[in-house]
Amino acid sequence: MTKYPGRLGLQQRVLPGYRVPFFDLLASSCEGGMGLFAGSARPEEMISSGVPRVAKPAPAKNIHLFNGRLYLCYQRGFIRWLEAWNPDALIVEANPRYLATPSAVKWMHARGRKVLGWGLGAPSLPWGRLFIKQFDGMISYSRRGAEEYAALGIPREKILVAYNSVSPAPV
Secondary structure: OOOEOOOEEEEEEEOEHHHHHHHHHHHHOEOOOEEEEEEOOOHHHOOOEOOOOOOEEEEOEEEEEOOHHHOEEEEEOHHHHHHHHOOOEEEEEOOOOEOOHHHHHHHHHHOOOEEEEEEOOOOOOOOHHHHHHOOOEEEEOOHHHHHHHHHOOOOHHHEEEOOOOOOOOOO
8 A cells, every 4th residue: 555655634524433444544554644623413413423543533613504405514623723733735525515624725725735625526506616626636436426526627637536435344
């Protein structure tokens, strides 16, 4: 496995338990370590969270605004975490409903550092195209998502497909 020589930061709105093994595997390939900034789900979401063993978790304070199609989330403490963890690269959920993301991207870019967005594909919101354009590259869960990012103008060489970003259960 190729090692990333730097310090990686990764943001999630919430940390579902089923993703913890994947994030720990990713963290084990980061020579400078991997910090994981994630908050809590809303009670009605019933998402089981997990605790990573290799990735270094940092709690986000999720402020949930509205519901359904109007849902927005602001993650308080994102910039403070970036200042403390000081990653060489950052991976964020590419969701325009997460209001702190553009500030985090600006913080990283002001320091000459790269930010990758990851998600299912192009957002359907009117400002989604502008939101996606701020990233230095994209990680998609599927070939279809990769095609949607390419259709927005992201160069294909800057789009990675990570099928089912979940590690298999240990034997």
